[in-house]
Amino acid sequence: MAMTVVVKQAAEHWSYVAPLLTKPTTDEAYQRLVQQLDEVLALAGEDEDHSLALLASRMGDLIEAYDEEQRPIPMAPGSEVLRAVMQERGLGQSDLPEVGAQSVVSEILSGKRRINLRQARALADRFGFSAGVFLEL
Incomplete structure:
Protein backbone atom coordinates (compact mmCIF):
# COMPACT_ATOMS: atom_id res chain seq x y z
CA MET A 1 0.00 0.00 0.00
CA ILE A 73 39.13 18.91 -19.79
CA PRO A 74 42.64 18.77 -21.18
CA MET A 75 45.44 17.76 -18.86
CA ALA A 76 46.30 20.96 -17.06
CA PRO A 77 47.52 21.99 -13.63
CA GLY A 78 44.77 22.07 -11.01
CA SER A 79 45.08 25.83 -10.70
CA GLU A 80 44.35 26.26 -14.42
CA VAL A 81 41.34 23.95 -14.22
CA LEU A 82 40.06 25.90 -11.23
CA ARG A 83 40.60 29.20 -13.04
CA ALA A 84 38.67 27.93 -16.09
CA VAL A 85 35.77 26.67 -13.96
CA MET A 86 35.64 29.95 -12.04
CA GLN A 87 35.61 31.96 -15.27
CA GLU A 88 32.96 29.74 -16.86
CA ARG A 89 30.68 30.06 -13.85
CA GLY A 90 31.37 33.70 -13.07
CA LEU A 91 32.91 33.00 -9.67
CA GLY A 92 35.33 35.23 -7.77
CA GLN A 93 38.05 34.18 -5.37
CA SER A 94 35.76 34.76 -2.39
CA ASP A 95 33.09 32.46 -3.87
CA LEU A 96 35.01 29.28 -2.98
CA PRO A 97 34.75 28.82 0.80
CA GLU A 98 35.39 25.10 0.37
CA VAL A 99 38.94 25.95 -0.78
CA GLY A 100 39.62 28.52 1.91
CA ALA A 101 39.90 32.24 2.35
CA GLN A 102 40.23 34.52 -0.68
CA SER A 103 43.97 34.74 0.00
CA VAL A 104 44.31 30.93 -0.26
CA VAL A 105 42.44 30.89 -3.59
CA SER A 106 44.67 33.72 -4.80
CA GLU A 107 47.82 31.76 -3.90
CA ILE A 108 46.48 28.70 -5.75
CA LEU A 109 45.63 30.70 -8.86
CA SER A 110 49.04 32.39 -8.86
CA GLY A 111 50.84 29.05 -8.53
CA LYS A 112 52.22 29.73 -5.06
CA ARG A 113 50.15 26.92 -3.55
CA ARG A 114 48.77 23.62 -4.83
CA ILE A 115 45.25 22.35 -4.32
CA ASN A 116 45.31 19.74 -1.57
CA LEU A 117 43.24 16.54 -1.50
CA ARG A 118 40.55 17.96 0.83
CA GLN A 119 40.12 21.00 -1.40
CA ALA A 120 40.07 18.86 -4.56
CA ARG A 121 37.35 16.64 -3.11
CA ALA A 122 35.29 19.66 -2.06
CA LEU A 123 35.64 21.23 -5.51
CA ALA A 124 34.75 17.91 -7.15
CA ASP A 125 31.61 17.67 -5.02
CA ARG A 126 30.61 21.22 -5.83
CA PHE A 127 31.27 21.15 -9.55
CA GLY A 128 30.59 17.51 -10.39
CA PHE A 129 34.10 16.72 -11.64
CA SER A 130 36.52 14.05 -10.58
CA ALA A 131 38.81 15.30 -7.80
CA GLY A 132 41.76 14.25 -9.96
CA VAL A 133 41.29 17.16 -12.36
CA PHE A 134 42.20 19.56 -9.55
CA LEU A 135 45.24 17.64 -8.34
CA GLU A 136 48.73 17.88 -9.76
CA LEU A 137 50.44 14.54 -9.88
Whole structure:
Protein backbone atom coordinates (compact mmCIF):
# COMPACT_ATOMS: atom_id res chain seq x y z
CA MET A 1 0.00 0.00 0.00
CA ALA A 2 2.80 2.43 0.84
CA MET A 3 4.30 1.89 -2.60
CA THR A 4 1.11 3.09 -4.23
CA VAL A 5 1.31 6.34 -2.28
CA VAL A 6 4.97 6.78 -3.21
CA VAL A 7 4.30 6.12 -6.88
CA LYS A 8 1.30 8.44 -6.83
CA GLN A 9 3.37 11.23 -5.26
CA ALA A 10 6.22 10.65 -7.72
CA ALA A 11 3.79 10.81 -10.65
CA GLU A 12 2.26 14.04 -9.34
CA HIS A 13 5.66 15.71 -9.00
CA TRP A 14 7.56 14.05 -11.84
CA SER A 15 7.27 17.03 -14.21
CA TYR A 16 9.25 19.04 -11.64
CA VAL A 17 11.81 16.34 -10.83
CA ALA A 18 12.45 14.91 -14.31
CA PRO A 19 14.46 17.91 -15.58
CA LEU A 20 16.85 17.46 -12.65
CA LEU A 21 17.46 13.84 -13.68
CA THR A 22 17.76 14.34 -17.44
CA LYS A 23 21.16 14.35 -19.10
CA PRO A 24 21.76 17.73 -20.73
CA THR A 25 22.05 17.74 -24.52
CA THR A 26 22.92 21.41 -25.03
CA ASP A 27 25.22 23.89 -23.31
CA GLU A 28 22.14 25.81 -22.13
CA ALA A 29 20.65 22.70 -20.52
CA TYR A 30 24.07 21.93 -19.01
CA GLN A 31 24.35 25.42 -17.49
CA ARG A 32 20.81 25.16 -16.12
CA LEU A 33 21.56 21.77 -14.52
CA VAL A 34 24.80 23.10 -13.00
CA GLN A 35 22.90 26.03 -11.48
CA GLN A 36 20.20 23.71 -10.17
CA LEU A 37 22.85 21.41 -8.68
CA ASP A 38 24.38 24.39 -6.88
CA GLU A 39 20.92 25.15 -5.45
CA VAL A 40 20.43 21.53 -4.32
CA LEU A 41 23.89 21.51 -2.73
CA ALA A 42 23.09 24.75 -0.92
CA LEU A 43 20.07 23.01 0.63
CA ALA A 44 21.81 19.69 1.38
CA GLY A 45 25.11 21.13 2.55
CA GLU A 46 27.71 18.57 3.59
CA ASP A 47 25.09 16.20 5.04
CA GLU A 48 25.40 12.94 3.10
CA ASP A 49 22.22 11.72 4.82
CA HIS A 50 20.19 14.74 3.65
CA SER A 51 17.10 13.77 1.67
CA LEU A 52 18.53 15.58 -1.39
CA ALA A 53 22.02 14.04 -1.24
CA LEU A 54 21.15 11.23 -3.65
CA LEU A 55 19.55 13.70 -6.06
CA ALA A 56 22.70 15.84 -5.95
CA SER A 57 24.84 12.79 -6.65
CA ARG A 58 22.76 11.79 -9.67
CA MET A 59 22.77 15.35 -11.00
CA GLY A 60 26.55 15.40 -10.62
CA ASP A 61 26.77 12.15 -12.58
CA LEU A 62 24.74 13.69 -15.44
CA ILE A 63 26.91 16.80 -15.46
CA GLU A 64 30.07 14.70 -15.42
CA ALA A 65 28.81 12.55 -18.32
CA TYR A 66 28.08 15.67 -20.38
CA ASP A 67 31.50 17.10 -19.51
CA GLU A 68 33.27 13.93 -20.59
CA GLU A 69 31.41 13.83 -23.91
CA GLN A 70 31.11 17.50 -24.82
CA ARG A 71 33.62 19.42 -22.76
CA PRO A 72 36.66 17.26 -22.11
CA ILE A 73 39.13 18.91 -19.79
CA PRO A 74 42.64 18.77 -21.18
CA MET A 75 45.44 17.76 -18.86
CA ALA A 76 46.30 20.96 -17.06
CA PRO A 77 47.52 21.99 -13.63
CA GLY A 78 44.77 22.07 -11.01
CA SER A 79 45.08 25.83 -10.70
CA GLU A 80 44.35 26.26 -14.42
CA VAL A 81 41.34 23.95 -14.22
CA LEU A 82 40.06 25.90 -11.23
CA ARG A 83 40.60 29.20 -13.04
CA ALA A 84 38.67 27.93 -16.09
CA VAL A 85 35.77 26.67 -13.96
CA MET A 86 35.64 29.95 -12.04
CA GLN A 87 35.61 31.96 -15.27
CA GLU A 88 32.96 29.74 -16.86
CA ARG A 89 30.68 30.06 -13.85
CA GLY A 90 31.37 33.70 -13.07
CA LEU A 91 32.91 33.00 -9.67
CA GLY A 92 35.33 35.23 -7.77
CA GLN A 93 38.05 34.18 -5.37
CA SER A 94 35.76 34.76 -2.39
CA ASP A 95 33.09 32.46 -3.87
CA LEU A 96 35.01 29.28 -2.98
CA PRO A 97 34.75 28.82 0.80
CA GLU A 98 35.39 25.10 0.37
CA VAL A 99 38.94 25.95 -0.78
CA GLY A 100 39.62 28.52 1.91
CA ALA A 101 39.90 32.24 2.35
CA GLN A 102 40.23 34.52 -0.68
CA SER A 103 43.97 34.74 0.00
CA VAL A 104 44.31 30.93 -0.26
CA VAL A 105 42.44 30.89 -3.59
CA SER A 106 44.67 33.72 -4.80
CA GLU A 107 47.82 31.76 -3.90
CA ILE A 108 46.48 28.70 -5.75
CA LEU A 109 45.63 30.70 -8.86
CA SER A 110 49.04 32.39 -8.86
CA GLY A 111 50.84 29.05 -8.53
CA LYS A 112 52.22 29.73 -5.06
CA ARG A 113 50.15 26.92 -3.55
CA ARG A 114 48.77 23.62 -4.83
CA ILE A 115 45.25 22.35 -4.32
CA ASN A 116 45.31 19.74 -1.57
CA LEU A 117 43.24 16.54 -1.50
CA ARG A 118 40.55 17.96 0.83
CA GLN A 119 40.12 21.00 -1.40
CA ALA A 120 40.07 18.86 -4.56
CA ARG A 121 37.35 16.64 -3.11
CA ALA A 122 35.29 19.66 -2.06
CA LEU A 123 35.64 21.23 -5.51
CA ALA A 124 34.75 17.91 -7.15
CA ASP A 125 31.61 17.67 -5.02
CA ARG A 126 30.61 21.22 -5.83
CA PHE A 127 31.27 21.15 -9.55
CA GLY A 128 30.59 17.51 -10.39
CA PHE A 129 34.10 16.72 -11.64
CA SER A 130 36.52 14.05 -10.58
CA ALA A 131 38.81 15.30 -7.80
CA GLY A 132 41.76 14.25 -9.96
CA VAL A 133 41.29 17.16 -12.36
CA PHE A 134 42.20 19.56 -9.55
CA LEU A 135 45.24 17.64 -8.34
CA GLU A 136 48.73 17.88 -9.76
CA LEU A 137 50.44 14.54 -9.88
